[in-house]
Amino acid sequence: MGQIRLDAVSKSFGDVEVIRPLDLEISDGEFVVFVGPSGCGKSTLLRLIAGLEDVTSGRIEIDGVDATAVPPAKRRLAMVFQSYALYPHMSVRKNIAFPLRMAGLGKDEQMRKVEEAARVLNLTEYLDRRPRQLSGGQRQRVAIGRAIVRDPTAFLFDEPLSNLDAALRVNMRLEISELHQSLETTMVYVTHDQVEAMTMAEKIVVLQEGVIEQVGSPMELYSAPRNRFVAGFIGSPTMNFVNGEEAARRGAHSIGIRPEHLTISTTDGAWQGTVGVAEHLGSDTFLYVHLSDGSGTLTVRAGGEYGAGHGDTVYLTPDPAKLHRFDAAGLRIE
Amino acid sequence: MPTQHSRVHARLMISPAVLLLLGWMLIPLGLTVYFSLLRYNLLMPGMEQWTGLTNYRFFLTDPAFFDALRNTLVLVGGVLAITVIGGVLLALLLDQPFWGRGIVRVLVIAPFFIMPTVSALVWKNMFMNPVSGLFAHAAKGLGLEPFDFLAHAPLFSIILMVSWQWLPFATLILLTALQSLDSEQLEASEMDGANYWNRFLFIVLPHLARAITVVILIQTIFLLSIFAEILVTTNGGPGTASTNLTFLIYAQSLLHFDVGGGAAGGIIAIILANIVAIFLMRMIGKNLDA
Ligand SMILES: Nc1ncnc2c1ncn2[C@@H]1O[C@H](COP(=O)(O)OP(=O)(O)O)[C@@H](O)[C@H]1O
Ligand SMILES: [Mg+2]
Numbered sequence: 343m344g345q346i347r348l349d350a351v352s353k354s355f356g357d358v359e360v361i362r363p364l365d366l367e368i369s370d371g372e373f374v375v376f377v378g379p380s381g382c383g384k385s386t387l388l389r390l391i392a393g394l395e396d397v398t399s400g401r402i403e404i405d406g407v408d409a410t411a412v413p414p415a416k417r418r419l420a421m422v423f424q425s426y427a428l429y430p431h432m433s434v435r436k437n438i439a440f441p442l443r444m445a446g447l448g449k450d451e452q453m454r455k456v457e458e459a460a461r462v463l464n465l466t467e468y469l470d471r472r473p474r475q476l477s478g479g480q481r482q483r484v485a486i487g488r489a490i491v492r493d494p495t496a497f498l499f500d501e502p503l504s505n506l507d508a509a510l511r512v513n514m515r516l517e518i519s520e521l522h523q524s525l526e527t528t529m530v531y532v533t534h535d536q537v538e539a540m541t542m543a544e545k546i547v548v549l550q551e552g553v554i555e556q557v558g559s560p561m562e563l564y565s566a567p568r569n570r571f572v573a574g575f576i577g578s579p580t581m582n583f584v585n586g587e588e589a590a591r592r593g594a595h596s597i598g599i600r601p602e603h604l605t606i607s608t609t610d611g612a613w614q615g616t617v618g619v620a621e622h623l624g625s626d627t628f629l630y631v632h633l634s635d636g637s638g639t640l641t642v643r644a645g646g647e648y649g650a651g652h653g654d655t656v657y658l659t660p661d662p663a664k665l666h667r668f669d670a671a672g673l674r675i676e
Numbered sequence: 677m678p679t680q681h682s683r684v685h686a687r688l689m690i691s692p693a694v695l696l697l698l699g700w701m702l703i704p705l706g707l708t709v710y711f712s713l714l715r716y717n718l719l720m721p722g723m724e725q726w727t728g729l730t731n732y733r734f735f736l737t738d739p740a741f742f743d744a745l746r747n748t749l750v751l752v753g754g755v756l757a758i759t760v761i762g763g764v765l766l767a768l769l770l771d772q773p774f775w776g777r778g779i780v781r782v783l784v785i786a787p788f789f790i791m792p793t794v795s796a797l798v799w800k801n802m803f804m805n806p807v808s809g810l811f812a813h814a815a816k817g818l819g820l821e822p823f824d825f826l827a828h829a830p831l832f833s834i835i836l837m838v839s840w841q842w843l844p845f846a847t848l849i850l851l852t853a854l855q856s857l858d859s860e861q862l863e864a865s866e867m868d869g870a871n872y873w874n875r876f877l878f879i880v881l882p883h884l885a886r887a888i889t890v891v892i893l894i895q896t897i898f899l900l901s902i903f904a905e906i907l908v909t910t911n912g913g914p915g916t917a918s919t920n921l922t923f924l925i926y927a928q929s930l931l932h933f934d935v936g937g938g939a940a941g942g943i944i945a946i947i948l949a950n951i952v953a954i955f956l957m958r959m960i961g962k963n964l965d966a
Contacts, residue, residue: 394863415869427864431882440878444869488868 343405344495344528345370346391351400353386353552360386361552363400368496368530368545373522376532377539377575378549384532387549388498391530392421405495415444420489421498424505426481428473428488434460435469438487445492459487462521479510486521496528503538515542536576540564548572570672573598579628581666582640588613594667594675601628601643603664608650611657615640617650631656705946712939719933731940735928741941743916744924745948747831751838751920752899756892758839763846763891764884768876770847771854781851788844792904799837800826800909830910830918837905842898846891853887854880889960896956900949921945 346368353361360383368374376384389395391402393414402410409417420441428437435456442452460466463483473481482502489497499518503511519542522529533539539546540560548555548563548571556568560576567573573581581598589597605611606629615631618639627648631640642658650656667675715727735741770781787795803810804825812822825833857880865879903922906912912919912927919927925945929938 392867394866414863414867415871419867421864421867423860423864425858425860427858427860429861429865429879429882431885432878440865440870441868444865444874488864492868 343370344368345403345405346496346528346530347403348391349401349403351387351390351402352398353383353390353395354398359398359552361390364552364554366547366554366557368528371526371528373519373529373531373542373544374547375539375543375545376530376547376549377536378534378555379575380534382549383552384534384549385500386552388421388500388530388532392419392498393417394421418492418495419498420492420494420496421500422482422485422489422502424501426473426485426505428481428484430473433470433472434465434476434484434487437473437484438465438491441488441492455491456487459490462490463487478506479514482506482514483517486518490521490525494527496530499529499531501532501534503533504535511538518542537578540576546576548575566674567598567666568674570596570598570668573666573668573674579641579643582638584637584640586637588637589667592665592667595670596668596672598666598668599640599660599664601641603661604640604642605659605661606631606642606644606648606650607657607659608654609657611659613640613658615656615658617652617654617656620648620651622646629656631658708939708942710939711935712943714936716936716939717934727936731936732944735937735940735944740916740919740924741944744919744921747916747918748900748920748922750831751835751902752896754832754835755838755842755899756895758835759842759846759895760888760891762839762843763850764881764888766843766847767850767854768880770851784847785844787841788848790841792841793908795841796834796837796905796908799833799840804833826910827914830914834902834905834909834918837909838899838902842895845895849887849891850884853884857883893956893960896952900952921948 346366348364348366350363350365351361352359352363376387378384386395390397393409393412397410400410401408404412404417404419429440432440435453438456438459439452442455447455456469457466460469463486465480465483465487468476468480468484473484476484485502502518503514506514515538518529518531531538531542543560545557546560546563547557550571556563556572558566563572563576567576570583574583577600579601581600582604583596583598585596589595613633613635615633618630618632620630621628623646625646627644627646629642629644629648629650631642632638633640640658644650669675712731713726713728714724715730716724766784770777770784774780790798801809806812806822806824806827809822811825815822823829861879861883862875865875870878901922902920903926906918906920906923907926910918912923916924921941922945925938925941928934928941
């Protein structure tokens, strides 16, 4: 079991309301990602669930039981911190065994579970080292190991990969996803990186300034963003927005079109422009096109072999089915 | 990588400093060793003569020496115990957020700025005096017989005074160490099911281990040579009840005018201090590695 329900939960630090009252349902076994810009309250929300912060108002239910006043240790949740928060003076073995020791398990039982976790996480040969003798990725795995051995009802991750280099991040991302597949335990994962959110999540919760902007599967958020914020946050490179006449013609305050939903041609199309910069990634080419009518710059994705360069005149045509329309308040028009 | 050439130059350049330091250390040490081998009493000027190890034999067989040795260890050990335990507790307390914390922190440091003689006299005359002291008044207020601290528990009284002086130092160092503890570690252990006591035992105390070793090392150096507090309060007495090694050497050379005996005591004190230093270095080496 690992079902979490937030009911009108809010949090203030002094006069500042960091989390506005919000409702959220996390079902058993789900991989939920909280994503949003830095400072939007993701960590605070996670810490409220963990019990490391007290809610200002509202109710938190875990597995159908009111946990609002339950201390962190009794919530049966395990947390992996951004700084790993390993105990520096203990060996890896003792770090992983610590929660078991606190739970009063027998020595043999402790060691059996530690070996088991170490095997799953490829840590067996490092068990007798100290945390500072490990690389970033290994430390991360120790932190995960310490969480696994407790056999929690849910895992909480607070930006666990942000201290790793890019290549390792992709690796650990896969490892965590695989861990979720094999454990089938609820995971709540905080990140500011929309790529992590898109690739890992079953359900994404987009936060901005303590408010939930949208909840949905990655594809729902991608294909039907509820407002301009979500539309701009999800997807890479970000969605193009066009205001003014073009939008008004389609009965909207602004329209949005993703770079991959624009067709580019050198002969004819809906919008004329000149190429500013062309970024060649090998598989794709991203072109930054200045529109001739001066209404802005659009990003376009073209094939990897696409030849146009700086100063060339091109024509862009949006795919009408993939066009997003937003009203003056930034909300989606269906 | 320095070349052979530049290494020779480097040695040449630092040699004056090394020689100066060496002379600074070796000349007084050599003179002390020399005096310790003479029969040299200030009451009989011009009668110095070679006596070999007699001074050492006298000093080491003097019952006062063993009293002094024991008193020195009790004094150092007692003050270390009180300041380290008290320092940890005070640091934990001062680390909590409370109103007026800044002022309280400054007040806690205050005793460290008071001269040893002054603080010892204040303790002796204003607190421990059996007639006019504050403790005597308090005892009388409770209907008890006033206790004459310096007469009946002289060593304990001195331990108390010295601890009061050194507690701020320990508190300050331990508080700084405590503040460098990553709060996420505490939160992680809290989620791992550690209660307050376990968090202290498994997270806070190991984090403080280094700071505690530093406190012990620095304090030991100073506590081995406690002198002023003894001189202005008990004068080493009654008998030798509060005489430590430093005071014994002082008494030998300047109260008995026996320069030779005092020098022998000094050499013995140097040897003992080095034994203590070796133990401490071992302990620190282990702790700083960890
Ligand atoms: N203990 C605290 N006291 C006061 N303000 C805090 C505290 N913790 C977080 N905040 C504020 O709450 C906001 C959200 O913080 P946080 O949840 O850490 O953001 P995120 O993890 O999304 O980057 C920030 O503006 C931060 O300054
Ligand atoms: Mg954060």
